[in-house]
Amino acid sequence: MTGRPLRNATALAAGATVFFGSLAATAATMLARQVVNPPRSTRGPVRVIKCDLHNPEATAGTITLERTIESETAGEYTLLWDSARGRAHLGEIVTADLRTVTRRFSEAIGTPIVGIRTVRVASAPQxxxxxxxxxxxxxxxxxxxxxxxxxxVPADRxxxxxxxIHVHGRGAAMTEPLRAVPLVRAQGWNSLVVSYRNDLGVPSPADGKYGLGLTEWHDVDAALEWASSRGAERIVLTGWSMGGGIVxxxxxxxxxxxxxxxxxLESPAVNWHDTLEYQAAQMRVPAPVAKLGMWLLNSPLHRGLLGTDEPIDLAQLDLVARADEFEVPILLLHSTADTVVPVTSSQRLAQARPDLVDYVEFxxxxxxxxxxxxxxxxxxxVDEWFAGLSTQPGADSQAQASSRTSR
Incomplete structure (x- = not known):
């Protein structure tokens, strides 16, 4: 191929390179923005098929939902709608097929559930x-x-x-950590369940972006100061999902x-490289695009493309790489079926510090x-781990770990 055909082919190749390069850059920017932007959607991710009421007050009945990971998982949850202005206890599965799941709900409060088209399922049953x-x-x-x-919530003595001090995860409500509160209260521990920047109704930074723990920890530090000024001498930090990284x-x-x-740490994000690669793969985003998005978080382009006032150094957030900096016992709970945060990071943290980490895998x-x-x-x-801390007031914080697997 010579002359004009060669020049045309070269131009087409160059144009294709520019086009796909631009497409990759756009996708990487969107991925990075999704990471730092707090969720503000008022719509729930689960579609309501129908709702059958069991009383005139519309406080109980059965609800048929589209079948998703959120709606099909057994257990007790909270059903939310109308930007969480409506809430109900979501209970057992009645029937299910390939497309829908029907479950019982009860104790509905707030905005009536009648006519609601979408809902969210929160992990906390409260x-x-x-x-x-x-x-x-x-x-x-x-x-x-x-x-x-x-x-x-004061201790029972x-x-x-x-x-x-209990810290919820990214975009979750303050109710998320409540599952641990009655247990630690019975062990003699006071509980402080906190909020942090970018929660709804909470003071937020000028850029309105998440720091993935690099900025949010200041709010938990303020809670530490508040508790210390009120007599706290020994403090445990609990963190769920991104809250684990914040902790x-x-x-x-x-x-x-x-x-x-x-x-x-419950289902914690202890390594954001692993977490973002895992989530990108689930969205079928090519690995190079995901890596470019992660690079943007800590690049000189962060302010213009992502709107963040400060860059986000994922290496600083890598608790696995920084495992040797920890000097206190860690209870680490994670599941191999986690579809948001990969269990592999928790496994590596447990392997890096078997002298400190009590790892329980589900x-x-x-x-x-x-x-x-x-x-x-x-x-x-949770009971056994806190009991161990409760029987050792003022003792050295090093602890011999054990590993268990939940069936």
């Missing part, structure tokens, strides 16, 4: 902290951006200086680190649904 049936009060933690709402950053950076005697539960699918195993693991 609609609100009132569902715990425990004494509690709403408090405000002074944060660097403003007052952060929190729930305080007076005068306890042991505290647990890890808090431990590594907090000026109150000496008060932290343990970490409990096999059937989806992301943050461990309690819902296997309540007995989950509560036994």
């Amino acid at each position: 609609r609100d902290i009132r569902d715990l049936g425990l004494h509690w009060r709403e408090v405000e933690v002074p944060g660097e951006l403003g007052p952060m709402p929190a729930w305080f 007076e005068g306890s200086h042991d505290w647990v 890890g950053q808090t431990y590594l950076n907090s000026r109150f680190r000496k008060r932290i005697v343990g970490l409990m 096999t059937r539960a989806r992301h943050t649904r461990l309690w819902n699918v296997d309540r007995d195993s989950w509560e036994t693991a």
Whole structure:
């Protein structure tokens, strides 16, 4: 091929390269934006097929949903609609086929469920902290951006200086960690369930973006200061999903680190490289595009393309690589069936620090649904781990780990 045909072929090849390069850059930018942008959608991800009421008040009945990972998983959950202004307890599966799942619901409150077309399924079975049936009060933690709402639940014995600070995951509600509160309360621990920047109704930074833990830990640090000023001497941090990464950053950076005697991590994002590659693969995004998106997070282009005030260094967020910096016992719970955060990162963290990490692996539960699918195993693991901390006040924080597998 010579002359004009060769020039035409060269031009076509160059044009195709530019086109596909531009397409890859656009996809990478969209992926990176999805990571840092808080979810603001008012629509739920699960479509309602029909709703049959069992009483005139519309507080109980059965609801038929499209069959998805969210709707088909057995266990107890909270059903949310109308931007969480409507809530109900979601219970057992009645019937299911290839396309739909019918489940019982009860104790509906807020916006009537009649006519609702889409819903969300939250992993916490509690609609609100009132569902715990425990004494509690709403408090405000002074944060660097403003007052952060929190729930305080006192221990079942007076005068306890042991505290647990509970941190929910990305886009989740404050109800997410409530499954652990009754257990730690019975062990003599006060609980502070906190919010952090970019939660709905909470003071947020000017850019309105997630820091994946690099900025949010400041809000948990403020909670540590608040608890310390009220007598907390020994503090455990619990983190769910992204909250696990936030908890890890808090431990590594907090000026109150000496008060932290343990970490409990549930389905945690301890390595964002692994998590983002895993999620991109599920969306069938080519690996090079995913890597480009991760590069953008910490590139000079972050402000213009992503709208973030500060770059996000994923290496700094890698708790597996920084495993040797931890000096307190860690309870690590994860499931091999997690479709959001890969279990492999938790496995590697457990392998890196067998002297500290008590790793409990589940096999059937989806992301943050461990309690819902296997309540007995989950509560036994949490009970035993906190009992070990409770019987060693002031003792050295090193702990010999054990590994168990949930059936």
